[in-house]
Amino acid sequence: MDNTLLLDPVRILPGIGQSVEQGAVLVEKGVLTAFDGDARQKAKALGLPPTEAPEQLLAPCLVDPHSILETPFSGDHETIESLRRCAASGGYGQVALLPRGRTWRDQPECLQGFSKDPKNGVQLHLWGGFSQGGTSERLAPHGDLLEHGAIGLADDDALISPQLLEQGLVLGEMGSCPVLVAPRDPCLQGSGMVREGVETLRAGWPPDPMSSEILPISQLLALHQRHPDRQLRLMNLSTAAAVEQLVAFGDHPPLSSVNWWHLLADRNGLAADDPGWRVRPSLGGGQDRERLIDAVLSQTITAISVHAVSLDDEDMLLPPDQRPPGLCGHHLVLPTLWDALVRQRNTSVEQLWQALSFGPSALIDQPPEELRRGSRRWLLFDPNHEWTVRRDDPQAPRGANMPYLGQAMKGRVVACGLNR
Known part of the structure; x- marks a missing residue:
């Protein structure tokens, strides 16, 4: 995701041992740049209106x-x-x-x-x-x-x-x-x-x-x-x-x-x-x-x-x-x-x-993922997004052994900062 937008409000899980809270986050060309008050202030300076996503979740990968x-x-x-x-x-x-x-x-x-x-x-x-x-x-x-x-x-x-x-x-x-x-x-x-x-x-x-x-x-x-x-x-x-x-x-x-x-x-x-x-x-x-x-x-x-x-x-x-x-x-x-x-x-x-x-x-003995300013390591999950599992989906793997083929799903990762 390379869009620039202010998600406000959105649910945010910062990292391990922390709780989900409602807040705001500014994403600039796929990079997390600010949270909450700082995000709103920077978005205002950019002339960026808020995108409301109160049910969606911004979380670590x-x-x-x-x-x-x-x-x-x-x-x-x-x-x-x-x-x-x-x-x-x-x-x-x-x-x-x-x-x-x-x-x-x-x-x-x-x-x-x-x-x-x-x-x-x-x-x-x-x-x-x-x-x-x-x-x-x-x-x-x-x-x-x-x-x-x-x-x-x-x-x-x-x-x-x-x-x-x-x-x-x-x-x-x-x-x-x-x-x-x-x-x-x-x-x-x-x-x-x-x-x-x-x-x-x-x-x-x-x-x-x-x-x-x-x-x-x-x-x-x-x-x-x-x-x-x-x-x-x-x-x-x-x-x-x-x-x-x-x-x-x-x-x-x-x-x-x-x-x-x-x-x-x-x-x-x-x-x-x-x-x-x-x-x-x-x-x-x-x-x-x-x-x-x-x-x-x-x-x-x-x-x-x-x-x-x-x-x-x-x-x-x-x-x-x-x-x-x-x-x-x-x-x-x-x-x-x-x-x-x-x-x-x-x-x-x-x-x-x-x-x-x-x-x-x-x-696997690796540091836990977390949300950090200046990072692309985040996902945005929409629990209400409806879609159908298909093999020709650009996001699907190449394998022919996917379960749920042809079935309707509710919930999807709708954005992710990672390069693909």
Whole structure:
């Protein structure tokens, strides 16, 4: 957004630990230049009339702690350019990318070419590979990866071998940098596609046993306890039982994330052809979804992830059990969660931003986003803006696996200062 305007009145959330208040803000060519009385005075000198936006929210950018970008530099798939465009249109100022790619990011030279553009655009952070090639067999060069810009270490969306994980934690080349691990055992999951339950059997989906998440979490919590000086993180919890394990751990459990889709959908309410069935970790039941929401609001779970995975049209022609798992659509996250949490459950804006911005910053060990004079790092959200989800939307990702296609939405990021 490069317009110059005075938003007065508008709702303003300045940053972490602060409350939403009604005020005024002056934006000049996309840059925040003044607030409240100072904004009104400067706008008057410019001959700028106020634009009334009493229901809209000016707030810090959102943060995605982990997504996947397999072809960052070229091709018809999602690239850095298209990802940045979609992320900025959804209000995301930072996206951290897991190591998975056509070239696995497990060596220092594989981290080159990802310009962060920290001042005016979407910052792309890189997780360095914990193991070579993500095979969980041999350690990647942790120290070299961190020295060359990795924010921490991770592999893919499955449990790293506990033996290799402990070896890496004992060696300690990561120091205090975060280590992100997905508590999913693919051997226990087998061909399971939806979390086990009566509805899964009725729908005919292959069941994913609860043990595929519960047992890995038990192992990871034990490692966290044995290595308190390391920053172990848990990726994409998906069951009520997992939340109970975190609660039972007591003080200082590891920071953790949950995928946005697991807060919105469960195995009870999706059409048979919905792309949202095929996600990883597997979709659970209504009780899982409710417990995950409670855990987010109580900050038992630290962050909501987008964990975007872009699939093409050929992928989407495959049967669900043969299709790669994942959804995409950074621009869908805030509108859908605003509806589910703020509009339907009276969740406060401050709680939602804790889960979508400030908590994810903590998970990836980065400073929290905030509104500052002279900055383009802001978003303007209109909860009453009506629109329809379409693939030909200029703000949409390139992936064919967006949920809600053709459906009407209420609420959208209508402006963002970030360059796209």
